[in-house]
Amino acid sequence: xxxxxxxxxxxxxxxxxxxxxxxxxxxxxxxxxxxxxxxxxxxxxxxxxxxxxxxxxxxxxxxxxxxxxxxxxxxxxxxxxxxxxxxxxxxxxxxxxxxxxxxxxxxxxxxxxxxxxxxxxxxxxxxxxxxxxxxxxxxxxxxxxxxxxxxxxxxxxxxxxxxxxxxxxxxxxxxxxxxxxxxxxxxxxxxxxxxxxxxxxxxxxxxxxxxxxxxxxxxxxxxxxxxxxxxxxxxxxxxxxxxxxxxxxxxxxxxxxxxxxxxxxxxxxxxxxxxxxxxxxxxxxxxxxxx
Numbered sequence: 001x002x003x004x005x006x007x008x009x010x011x012x013x014x015x016x017x018x019x020x021x022x023x024x025x026x027x028x029x030x031x032x033x034x035x036x037x038x039x040x041x042x043x044x045x046x047x048x049x050x051x052x053x054x055x056x057x058x059x060x061x062x063x064x065x066x067x068x069x070x071x072x073x074x075x076x077x078x079x080x081x082x083x084x085x086x087x088x089x090x091x092x093x094x095x096x097x098x099x100x101x102x103x104x105x106x107x108x109x110x111x112x113x114x115x116x117x118x119x120x121x122x123x124x125x126x127x128x129x130x131x132x133x134x135x136x137x138x139x140x141x142x143x144x145x146x147x148x149x150x151x152x153x154x155x156x157x158x159x160x161x162x163x164x165x166x167x168x169x170x171x172x173x174x175x176x177x178x179x180x181x182x183x184x185x186x187x188x189x190x191x192x193x194x195x196x197x198x199x200x201x202x203x204x205x206x207x208x209x210x211x212x213x214x215x216x217x218x219x220x221x222x223x224x225x226x227x228x229x230x231x232x233x234x235x236x237x238x239x240x241x242x243x244x245x246x247x248x249x250x251x252x253x254x255x256x257x258x259x260x261x262x263x264x265x266x267x268x269x270x271x272x273x274x275x276x277x278x279x280x281x282x283x284x285x286x287x288x289x290x291x
Contacts, residue, residue: 004157008164011147012041020045021118022111024104024144025075026056027064029169030122032071033158034147036165038120039073049076049110051103054083054193055177059204067169076114078106082179083190091188093134095179100138108142124148126155173210173225174262181214195220195249202244206237210260218251223260 025048068075162170210225
């Protein structure tokens with residue numbers, strides 16, 4: 001038995017000893033693996049729960065619904081708004097803490113309604129020690145159970161387990177909530193979240209796989225993965241980005257020549273590169289609009 005198989009077996013046995021669990025379920029690879037293990041261990045006593053709010057792209061909600069069906073787990077959706085929290089709206093360096101607290105709070109409320117005592121999340125062993133991660137503080141304070149962390153399952157192993165369960169999201173890139181596209185200190189508003197979601201929907205429609213659209217108070221800064229940067233520099237894409245992303249509500253559009261970087265508008269410590277991003281104006285069509 002391989003080390004990953006042993007960790008998977010231990011996590012499954014651990015969850016099987018519970019009366020039931022509710023999994024905080026985004027449809028990403030981490031929470032999908034936890035949901036798959038929980039369903040494997042507990043059957044109908046495992047529930048996946050997705051929090052629907054302004055910060056969750058509609059495409060991600062659709063993905064979560066599809067993956068829950070793929071796993072065969074019961075899927076619940078709770079609705080709430082982070083924008084009701086002034087602490088979240090202010091978007092300081094603890095935004096992720098406020099967001100995770102609100103989301104997990106909604107999960108516990110639904111779990112209580114269902115008579116379930118344990119709420120699980122998808123934190124894995126690679127998440128710990130990755131710089132500024134205030135969301136993990138909320139997980140600890142609310143006592144959510146993280147089976148991947150508990151059994152020392154690292155990110156690469158999460159993907160390996162996802163492939164073992166034949167999950168379609170095994171190689172899906174990480175997708176943080178839409179508020180992560182707004183620089184720290186700039187208020188999170190429904191208008192900003194909406195135009196980011198529309199712009200990213202265009203990039204997804206155009207075939208990009210790893211990307212972000214950062215909202216710098218009306219300036220859209222596009223980041224794409226290194227492998228897709230050449231496509232983003234194509235004159236046809238440049239014209240399409242100028243025409244259609246401005247239509248989403250942005251005043252200007254730029255392309256970040258550093259490419260995609262996690263946390264590039266977040267507090268120091270979360271970025272992989274603290275240098276100021278280099279941007280190229282996207283003003284140079286055969287790209288379709290999202291409509």
